[in-house]
Amino acid sequence: MKCHDSLFLRGMLISALFSKTSKEVRDDADSRNADFLVRGGYIAKTMAGVYSYLPLGLRVLRRIEQIVREEMNAIGGQEILLSALSSREEWQKTGRWDDFDALFHLPGVGDQEYALNPTHEEVIVPVVRQFVHSYRDLPFACYQIQTKFRKELRAKSGVLRGREFLMKDLYSFHQDEENLDEYYAKVQVAYNHIFERLGLLNRTYLTYASGGSFSKYSHEYQVLLPKGEDTIFISEEAENHGKRIAINTEIFEDGKTTCPVTGGSIFRKENASEAANIFKLGTRFTEPFGLHFLDENNEQKLVIMGCYGLGISRILGILAESFSDEKGLVWPGAIAPYTYYIIPLAKKQSDAAYKKAHALYEKLCKEKQECLFDDRIDQSAGSRFADADLLGVPTRIVVSEKTLISNEAEIMERKTGEIKKMDFQQIVKG
Amino acid sequence: MKCHDSLFLRGMLISALFSKTSKEVRDDADSRNADFLVRGGYIAKTMAGVYSYLPLGLRVLRRIEQIVREEMNAIGGQEILLSALSSREEWQKTGRWDDFDALFHLPGVGDQEYALNPTHEEVIVPVVRQFVHSYRDLPFACYQIQTKFRKELRAKSGVLRGREFLMKDLYSFHQDEENLDEYYAKVQVAYNHIFERLGLLNRTYLTYASGGSFSKYSHEYQVLLPKGEDTIFISEEAENHGKRIAINTEIFEDGKTTCPVTGGSIFRKENASEAANIFKLGTRFTEPFGLHFLDENNEQKLVIMGCYGLGISRILGILAESFSDEKGLVWPGAIAPYTYYIIPLAKKQSDAAYKKAHALYEKLCKEKQECLFDDRIDQSAGSRFADADLLGVPTRIVVSEKTLISNEAEIMERKTGEIKKMDFQQIVKG
Numbered sequence: 052m053k054c055h056d057s058l059f060l061r062g063m064l065i066s067a068l069f070s071k072t073s074k075e076v077r078d079d080a081d082s083r084n085a086d087f088l089v090r091g092g093y094i095a096k097t098m099a100g101v102y103s104y105l106p107l108g109l110r111v112l113r114r115i116e117q118i119v120r121e122e123m124n125a126i127g128g129q130e131i132l133l134s135a136l137s138s139r140e141e142w143q144k145t146g147r148w149d150d151f152d153a154l155f156h157l158p159g160v161g162d163q164e165y166a167l168n169p170t171h172e173e174v175i176v177p178v179v180r181q182f183v184h185s186y187r188d189l190p191f192a193c194y195q196i197q198t199k200f201r202k203e204l205r206a207k208s209g210v211l212r213g214r215e216f217l218m219k220d221l222y223s224f225h226q227d228e229e230n231l232d233e234y235y236a237k238v239q240v241a242y243n244h245i246f247e248r249l250g251l252l253n254r255t256y257l258t259y260a261s262g263g264s265f266s267k268y269s270h271e272y273q274v275l276l277p278k279g280e281d282t283i284f285i286s287e288e289a290e291n292h293g294k295r296i297a298i299n300t301e302i303f304e305d306g307k308t309t310c311p312v313t314g315g316s317i318f319r320k321e322n323a324s325e326a327a328n329i330f331k332l333g334t335r336f337t338e339p340f341g342l343h344f345l346d347e348n349n350e351q352k353l354v355i356m357g358c359y360g361l362g363i364s365r366i367l368g369i370l371a372e373s374f375s376d377e378k379g380l381v382w383p384g385a386i387a388p389y390t391y392y393i394i395p396l397a398k399k400q401s402d403a404a405y406k407k408a409h410a411l412y413e414k415l416c417k418e419k420q421e422c423l424f425d426d427r428i429d430q431s432a433g434s435r436f437a438d439a440d441l442l443g444v445p446t447r448i449v450v451s452e453k454t455l456i457s458n459e460a461e462i463m464e465r466k467t468g469e470i471k472k473m474d475f476q477q478i479v480k481g
Numbered sequence: 482m483k484c485h486d487s488l489f490l491r492g493m494l495i496s497a498l499f500s501k502t503s504k505e506v507r508d509d510a511d512s513r514n515a516d517f518l519v520r521g522g523y524i525a526k527t528m529a530g531v532y533s534y535l536p537l538g539l540r541v542l543r544r545i546e547q548i549v550r551e552e553m554n555a556i557g558g559q560e561i562l563l564s565a566l567s568s569r570e571e572w573q574k575t576g577r578w579d580d581f582d583a584l585f586h587l588p589g590v591g592d593q594e595y596a597l598n599p600t601h602e603e604v605i606v607p608v609v610r611q612f613v614h615s616y617r618d619l620p621f622a623c624y625q626i627q628t629k630f631r632k633e634l635r636a637k638s639g640v641l642r643g644r645e646f647l648m649k650d651l652y653s654f655h656q657d658e659e660n661l662d663e664y665y666a667k668v669q670v671a672y673n674h675i676f677e678r679l680g681l682l683n684r685t686y687l688t689y690a691s692g693g694s695f696s697k698y699s700h701e702y703q704v705l706l707p708k709g710e711d712t713i714f715i716s717e718e719a720e721n722h723g724k725r726i727a728i729n730t731e732i733f734e735d736g737k738t739t740c741p742v743t744g745g746s747i748f749r750k751e752n753a754s755e756a757a758n759i760f761k762l763g764t765r766f767t768e769p770f771g772l773h774f775l776d777e778n779n780e781q782k783l784v785i786m787g788c789y790g791l792g793i794s795r796i797l798g799i800l801a802e803s804f805s806d807e808k809g810l811v812w813p814g815a816i817a818p819y820t821y822y823i824i825p826l827a828k829k830q831s832d833a834a835y836k837k838a839h840a841l842y843e844k845l846c847k848e849k850q851e852c853l854f855d856d857r858i859d860q861s862a863g864s865r866f867a868d869a870d871l872l873g874v875p876t877r878i879v880v881s882e883k884t885l886i887s888n889e890a891e892i893m894e895r896k897t898g899e900i901k902k903m904d905f906q907q908i909v910k911g
Contacts, residue, residue, distance in 0.1 A: 069559055069621040069654075071612045085793050095608045097564040098595075102563040106623070112562070120579065130501055132534040132542070133566070134527040135628055136645050157587050157597065157645075159593075160634055165528075167597070178525045178533060182501045191499040193536070198565055198628065203589055224499075463759060 062416040070105040085209025086372035100206020100214035110388035128194040139164040141173040153201040167200040194221035210368035217363040250383035256297040265333025272327035279324035288315030327361040380443025390424040391443040398450035408450035492846040500535040514801035515639025530636020530644035540818035569594040583631040597630040624651035640798035647793040680813035690729040695763025702757035709754035718745025731875040757791040810873025821852040822874040826881035836878035
């Protein structure tokens with residue numbers, strides 16, 4: 052059995068990886084994220100709007116998940132995992148069985164029908180009702196990272212807009228609006244941390260969008276993207292004060308709309324992709340399910356809710372779209388599937404360059420670095436370099452007879468293309 | 482905001498945990514696993530056969546997942562995540578759209594219909610076909626831990642038999658039968674490791690069940706359970722030789738069947754629950770999808786496959802059913818959501834017993850131990866002890882004025898009920 056290197060968690064031989072790179076543009080050529088992710092073997096299309104995640108893609112997805120998880124834990128979010136299925140009856144209670152845009156209706160056993168959940172208010176509120184009785188049980192927040200479904204008429208743009216996708220959804224439960232407002236502000240800070248860690252913060256705009264009966268606005272986190280399917284109007288006054296604020300085109304009226312933060316009226320139109328959205332739900336869902344509590348005065352009140360979504364698989368697409376060049380992907384270090392891509396230029400495994408490169412690979416893995424080792428010595432240097440570029444691993448290391456003369460390796464940063472020679476010991480030390 | 486202790490990953494205050502224990506038997510009273518898991522707030526029923534995992538339940542689920550993941554990685558499994566949806570057309574190619582027992586058919590966009598996948602041969606084979614061309618691309622194995630769906634007519638027994646459940650499914654791809662046989666044997670060893678780490682090995686039987694056109698038998702891993710829904714016939718001769726071998730009732734003929742391992746004919750009938758099953762698929766799925774490769778002689782051949790399932794959420798149910806007593810759950814250490822359940826018996830937070838217990842909690846968390854801290858000093862000692870028993874955390878630590886006299890805490894092992902006093906420093910040292 053050809054299998055992982057013994058250091059399987061950190062290191063991987065390219066020859067053992069079952070997904071392969073491809074030179075041909077296979078699919079969704081209009082979308083850079085799908086093109087590079089598919090050609091790099093990160094993802095595979097199962098059908099329109101439905102993708103599977105292969106070893107490299109799953110690693111990136113898990114990195115995004117873990118950043119999100121840490122930031123949700125840091126604001127007291129308790130992780131759970133809600134069901135993908137729920138009953139028609141629960142969705143009828145909120146009036147969304149027929150009204151929700153793009154809800155999949157699944158014929159069940161006998162006369163039953165199930166929803167294939169695109170969001171989880173209809174699941175979490177009945178669960179929470181079992182546990183909340185008094186103000187002492189509030190506030191709290193819980194979240195999940197889970198696969199969701201939407202019956203999109205037109206699935207497109209790779210993993211940016213799918214029929215099946217991975218989301219983080221956080222729900223918060225409060226005794227009053229003030230307490231919700233406080234937590235809502237905390238989530239905004241946590242979201243900023245997430246976008247910062249993803250390397251997207253400087254192109255992410257807090258975008259005002261239509262609210263509901265409970266609040267004037269909801270907020271979206273829109274990431275600038277030339278091919279993004281949303282249109283936003285960026286407040287230039289806010290930007291001049293170092294704030295990234297925008298208005299969604301849905302609620303933008305030319306000549307009338309002012310920036311809710313600065314009051315300014317100068318806007319710049321841009322394309323963007325919605326990576327996250329947050330809502331004050333108020334009693335929209337606690338009322339139909341009768342989620343009450345007894346307050347300090349023993350009066351029965353409805354619980355106040357907030358909900359906070361974030362698209363994990365969509366962010367994978369946004370990252371691929373944002374961090375790429377004509378040669379392929381250019382992952383930021385925090386998200387990359389591996390840190391190093393090591394290439395021995397040798398004719399056989401017993402050559403000094405191969406042995407030295409493999410020893411370096413093993414050393415880096417032992418130092419808890421994550422490395423791909425391109426052991427395909429039967430392939431040309433050019434095609435291996437092209438694969439390293441396509442996969443977008445941050446640092447490429449080449450070991451050849453030539454570099455060995457000075458006991459060095461050639462290091463290339465994928466982002467800048469800068470090449471330098473470095474002593475082996477120095478590489479391991481970082 | 483009431484929230485996690487700052488050491489949120491390792492420690493948790495009971496008052497902050499949004500799921501609460503319940504004294505009433507709420508649901509599925511015939512099934513111990515559902516009763517205790519629901520009463521302990523580990524899981525919540527969304528609808529018949531569909532459960533959500535709350536904070537404690539998700540922790541146990543993740544522990545099971547991680548054990549399985551490590552053992553799959555150790556035999557070269559490459560982790561992926563396949564889609565839950567697939568197209569009708571793919572299932573028609575294998576003839577399973579109409580024939581597969583309990584396949585959910587989901588009306589899609591326009592005339593489309595999707596399968597809500599109960600298994601993933603129809604997804605993984607087309608993916609793999611993109612990458613396999615030559616014998617040099619074989620063998621390999623890939624696996625996922627993913628939510629699956631079955632249109633069960635009668636969902637029952639808590640998380641043992643659901644309409645939505647979490648599975649690990651591994652698929653292996655080979656150039657010939659010999660190579661499949663080798664890997665099939667490796668997977669059996671890995672499965673034994675898994676059941677050993679779960680504490681279930683001594684009650685798990687490798688059970689011969691009906692095969693397919695490619696092999697005489699498939700193999701199930703059946704765990705003895707008085708309320709298990711399967712019936713197996715245990716080979717007593719095999720048992721006398723230290724081997725746990727059984728025959729599924731499906732293929733057992735009284736007076737005719739002999740043990741395939743020992744040739745013996747003495748059997749004992751038992752109830753059991755199927756935790757895992759493994760199959761040699763041969764070309765059953767590679768043929769309809771045309772998954773060929775060129776062998777060493779440049780001849781085109783069909784790839785040979787194996788598949789290896791294991792029920793993650795079902796194992797949660799089996800564990801709860803297997804490790805419990807009349808007071809509640811009794812988790813083995815490797816699976817427990819937390820290791821310690823610390824109870825300060827104090828009237829207020831400024832009491833010495835509370836402060837000492839909280840300091841111990843913080844110290845244990847710093848030492849990377851995972852602890853629940855029952856800060857509900859307004860509740861009776863009896864009800865807190867009952868909760869500790871119900872939740873089944875391995876070690877309960879009580880700190881009271883009385884134990885403080887000798888600068889000790891009272892330690893109780895949940896499994897044995899054994900109580901001893903221990904010096905604080907000794908506890909932290911383990």
